[in-house]
Amino acid sequence: MSDDVIVQCIDVNTKFGAHHVLKNVNLTVRPGETVGLVGESGSGKTTLGRAILGIGPVSSGRILFEGNDIAGVAPRDRKGNAASIQAVFQDPYTSLNPSMTIEDILVEPIVARRQASLEEARARVRTLLDQVNLPSDAAYRYPREFSGGQRQRVAIARALALSPHLIVCDEPVSALDLSTQQRVLDLFVEIQDRTGVAYLFVSHDLSVVRHISHRVAVMRGGEIVEFGGCDQVTADPRHDYTKRLLLAAPVADPVRQADRRAALRALNTGA
Amino acid sequence: MSAATPAPAPATSGRESLVLSVLTNPLGLIAAILLVLVITTAVFAPLIAPFAPGDLQIFKINAPPGDGYLLGGDGSGRDIFSRLVFGARNTLIGALIALSVAAAIGVTAGLFAGYFGGRREIVMSWIADGLMALPALIVLLAFYQSLGSSIQVSMVIFGIMLSPGFYRLTRNLVNGVKHELYVDAARVSGLSDMRIIARHILLVIRAPVIIQTSIVAGISIVIQAGLEFLGLGDPSVPTWGGMLQDAFANMFVVPTAILWPGLAISITVASFVLLANAIRDRLQQGNRTASVSKMPKVEAKPVGAAPTESDLLLDIRDLVVGYPGKAGWAEVVKGVSLQLRRGEVLGLVGESGSGKTQTAFSVLGLLSTGGRILSGSIWFDGRDIANLPEDEMQKLRGKRIAYVPQEPMSNLDPAFRIGFQLTEPMMTVLGISRSEAKARALELLAKVGMPDPMRTFKAYPHQVSGGMAQRVLIARAISCNPDLLIADEPTTALDVTVQAEVLELLRDLQAEMGMSVILVTHNFGVVADICHRVSVMKDGQVVETADVRTLFANPQHDYTKMLLGAVLDDVTPRTYAPRTLKEISA
Numbered sequence: 001m002s003d004d005v006i007v008q009c010i011d012v013n014t015k016f017g018a019h020h021v022l023k024n025v026n027l028t029v030r031p032g033e034t035v036g037l038v039g040e041s042g043s044g045k046t047t048l049g050r051a052i053l054g055i056g057p058v059s060s061g062r063i064l065f066e067g068n069d070i071a072g073v074a075p076r077d078r079k080g081n082a083a084s085i086q087a088v089f090q091d092p093y094t095s096l097n098p099s100m101t102i103e104d105i106l107v108e109p110i111v112a113r114r115q116a117s118l119e120e121a122r123a124r125v126r127t128l129l130d131q132v133n134l135p136s137d138a139a140y141r142y143p144r145e146f147s148g149g150q151r152q153r154v155a156i157a158r159a160l161a162l163s164p165h166l167i168v169c170d171e172p173v174s175a176l177d178l179s180t181q182q183r184v185l186d187l188f189v190e191i192q193d194r195t196g197v198a199y200l201f202v203s204h205d206l207s208v209v210r211h212i213s214h215r216v217a218v219m220r221g222g223e224i225v226e227f228g229g230c231d232q233v234t235a236d237p238r239h240d241y242t243k244r245l246l247l248a249a250p251v252a253d254p255v256r257q258a259d260r261r262a263a264l265r266a267l268n269t270g271a
Numbered sequence: 272m273s274a275a276t277p278a279p280a281p282a283t284s285g286r287e288s289l290v291l292s293v294l295t296n297p298l299g300l301i302a303a304i305l306l307v308l309v310i311t312t313a314v315f316a317p318l319i320a321p322f323a324p325g326d327l328q329i330f331k332i333n334a335p336p337g338d339g340y341l342l343g344g345d346g347s348g349r350d351i352f353s354r355l356v357f358g359a360r361n362t363l364i365g366a367l368i369a370l371s372v373a374a375a376i377g378v379t380a381g382l383f384a385g386y387f388g389g390r391r392e393i394v395m396s397w398i399a400d401g402l403m404a405l406p407a408l409i410v411l412l413a414f415y416q417s418l419g420s421s422i423q424v425s426m427v428i429f430g431i432m433l434s435p436g437f438y439r440l441t442r443n444l445v446n447g448v449k450h451e452l453y454v455d456a457a458r459v460s461g462l463s464d465m466r467i468i469a470r471h472i473l474l475v476i477r478a479p480v481i482i483q484t485s486i487v488a489g490i491s492i493v494i495q496a497g498l499e500f501l502g503l504g505d506p507s508v509p510t511w512g513g514m515l516q517d518a519f520a521n522m523f524v525v526p527t528a529i530l531w532p533g534l535a536i537s538i539t540v541a542s543f544v545l546l547a548n549a550i551r552d553r554l555q556q557g558n559r560t561a562s563v564s565k566m567p568k569v570e571a572k573p574v575g576a577a578p579t580e581s582d583l584l585l586d587i588r589d590l591v592v593g594y595p596g597k598a599g600w601a602e603v604v605k606g607v608s609l610q611l612r613r614g615e616v617l618g619l620v621g622e623s624g625s626g627k628t629q630t631a632f633s634v635l636g637l638l639s640t641g642g643r644i645l646s647g648s649i650w651f652d653g654r655d656i657a658n659l660p661e662d663e664m665q666k667l668r669g670k671r672i673a674y675v676p677q678e679p680m681s682n683l684d685p686a687f688r689i690g691f692q693l694t695e696p697m698m699t700v701l702g703i704s705r706s707e708a709k710a711r712a713l714e715l716l717a718k719v720g721m722p723d724p725m726r727t728f729k730a731y732p733h734q735v736s737g738g739m740a741q742r743v744l745i746a747r748a749i750s751c752n753p754d755l756l757i758a759d760e761p762t763t764a765l766d767v768t769v770q771a772e773v774l775e776l777l778r779d780l781q782a783e784m785g786m787s788v789i790l791v792t793h794n795f796g797v798v799a800d801i802c803h804r805v806s807v808m809k810d811g812q813v814v815e816t817a818d819v820r821t822l823f824a825n826p827q828h829d830y831t832k833m834l835l836g837a838v839l840d841d842v843t844p845r846t847y848a849p850r851t852l853k854e855i856s857a
Contacts (some may be wrong), residue, residue, distance in 0.1 A: 032850035040766035087459045089452040097475065108460055158460075162460075178622060179834065207842075212845070248770065248771035249771075255820065261771075
């Protein structure tokens with residue numbers, strides 16, 4: 001196994017009954033890299049993320065994590081670094097248990113993996129909160145006392161608790177306001193630069209994906225239609241669907257937006 | 272982005288506050304005190320009762336109160352008060368047995384069936400349904416025949432008969448929470464299913480189970496007393512039901528004796544039920560805002576005179592909107608002034624809680640419960656419609672002022688065909704016949720880009736996609752040629768390619784029909800795409816209004832600059848510095 005790939009999906013297929021949700025998906029993520037996974041609803045991007053996390057089914061194919069096949073292995077049965085793959089989910093309002101304090105939430109993964117005793121884990125909470133720029137007294141409060149952006153910081157802290165090599169981020173900023181969104185994205189980048197964690201960053205928003213990714217994969221109907229460097233995919237897309245997706249997202253500039261609109265119309269009528 | 276009511280005050284943490292607020296409810300407090308009394312009596316029965324329950328004094332048979340016997344003597348000459356006290360103990364033990372058995376079986380089975388689902392759930396549900404179909408009293412009588420007179424055994428069997436109630440409740444609750452993201456997060460963290468069930472699921476669903484427990488406790492006391500009254504108890508053990516039976520036998524000698532066990536049963540059962548109600552009220556109340564009736568009276572007076580420019584369709588002046596809060600009215604819109612010309616598209620942009628939706632809903636006269644326009648005017652076509660009576664407002668809404676919502680699917684009734692939902696308002700508002708309305712609906716569906724209008728007309732909402740549903744709602748909105756269309760985040764729930772199509776449709780329709788549009792959004796791209804003018808809102812106020820090109824080219828207010836700075840268009844992609852696994856493991 002080469003040293004420069006952290007996760008590799010090989011011909012991954014997932015079927016829910018008659019629905020073929022993932023079709024021969026091939027994807028690699030390198031250490032310390034962000035791969036953006038962009039697509040519309042029903043494209044299969046979330047299903048792929050859940051398959052890598054071990055909480056979604058895989059019908060056939062392999063998912064190699066640092067060389068070991070983890071396809072279809074539940075998180076609690078995973079060994080070594082694969083056990084530390086973590087997730088940050090879309091909705092910060094439902095991804096934190098409302099009945100638990102922030103400390104309980106952050107301690108849980110550490111204790112579950114028997115990485116430390118309860119006392120040691122509690123001592124680590126302050127460091128975790130510090131990493132996501134939350135005050136240490138946040139530990140004794142409940143999720144409902146925090147704003148959406150702050151909750152998402154708690155979710156990121158939970159994901160960092162096991163010092164993972166890979167975090168699957170499923171639309172982690174789409175529920176946030178514009179200004180909050182930018183601060184949370186900056187936090188993701190800062191953490192990556194410091195720790196070398198890799199992200200699989202699932203989003204429907206191309207501008208978010210462009211902001212944070214090194215490489216971008218475009219999904220449609222369960223297939224990856226284009227996969228390449230961020231600049232190439234988002235500035236000079238090869239596939240027609242990627243072009244349409246790019247042009248469909250309105251930009252915050254009335255003059256340029258008028259041009260893009262015309263270009264999209266031309267593309268749609270030409271196609 | 273939805274109708275943002277003021278944020279509830281942060282609740283104090285968890286369980287303490289629930290107990291406290293149940294006790295501040297007068298009925299809850301009384302019930303709790305009574306139950307504590309009954310339980311204390313049961314626990315300390317030998318200390319409280321002056322006589323042993325079996326002590327009989329032959330000359331005190333059916334004696335009146337007094338002479339050592341506080342409540343008199345029963346049919347065998349035993350002290351009624353002492354028997355009542357010991358009866359509390361035995362009655363509560365019986366209820367506790369039934370309750371424990373029912374909860375242990377029902378909750379455990381419900382947790383597993385709900386969490387794992389599949390075949391396990393089917394089998395367990397069959398068993399539960401089967402148990403529920405059995406008449407409990409007959410089963411108990413049958414077991415009494417074969418197992419003898421122990422009321423404890425009867426209560427174990429009764430507990431099994433009661434367990435389906437707990438099972439169904441728990442299973443439904445678990446089904447409601449098992450797909451929450453925090454359960455997924457716990458699985459990713461490596462927690463076993465057992466720990467997830469214990470830590471995450473049971474913790475979240477505990478409140479309704481506690482309520483059920485309290486109610487079932489009451490039911491078990493009643494049934495137990497009933498069994499004993501029928502003579503199915505052990506005559507040597509003092510219980511309330513047994514006392515009832517004894518008193519009933521002597522009813523014509525001492526009519527009052529039946530009162531004491533009767534009262535004990537009624538008060539205890541009522542306390543359990545009232546306590547359950549108090550807990551339920553508290554949980555349902557949740558974030559209930561203060562009542563409007565307690566708020567200071569307000570009457571918005573027109574600000575200034577009607578605008579003279581006939582070109583000005585809408586002129587909002589110093590609009591203040593409030594919701595009842597703990598300390599008077601909490602204002603969510605604080606003095607907003609906006610102007611909208613005929614044929615103009617105005618973007619109302621801001622972050623969540625900025626008051627943009629509330630401003631738009633004021634124009635529609637559709638504020639959420641409790642919301643009021645506290646002051647200011649909304650001049651619509653020369654008339655102040657702020658706080659217009661509801662029947663007057665209804666004549667405007669849907670006819671001259673139309674609305675396109677954020678969530679297309681939740682704004683179509685799943686029980687009716689799309690055609691019906693389109694024609695019905697047209698027949699009411701325009702007063703046209705059904706066949707005319709149908710012809711017009713088909714025309715509109717074609718106009719909003721439906722490839723096969725007839726098919727959509729006959730379809731149910733779940734048979735069309737989200738984008739199609741939004742087109743249907745746009746068709747409904749424009750069906751009466753409105754002067755003003757209010758669109759609240761009309762494309763937020765849609766995929767980006769569908770969003771582009773819907774914006775295109777809105778733009779074409781607006782140009783063709785010349786209507787004015789207020790578009791509420793948080794997306795500056797959408798603003799740049801379709802709006803002529805923009806108002807930026809923050810904390811209930813408009814911080815800047817400008818022509819769309821001016822705003823993007825030359826924003827004036829710091830907040831606008833900050834928001835535009837946070838837009839992620841045109842960022843330079845990051846460059847990947849290759850790392851090895853060894854590096855990051857270090």
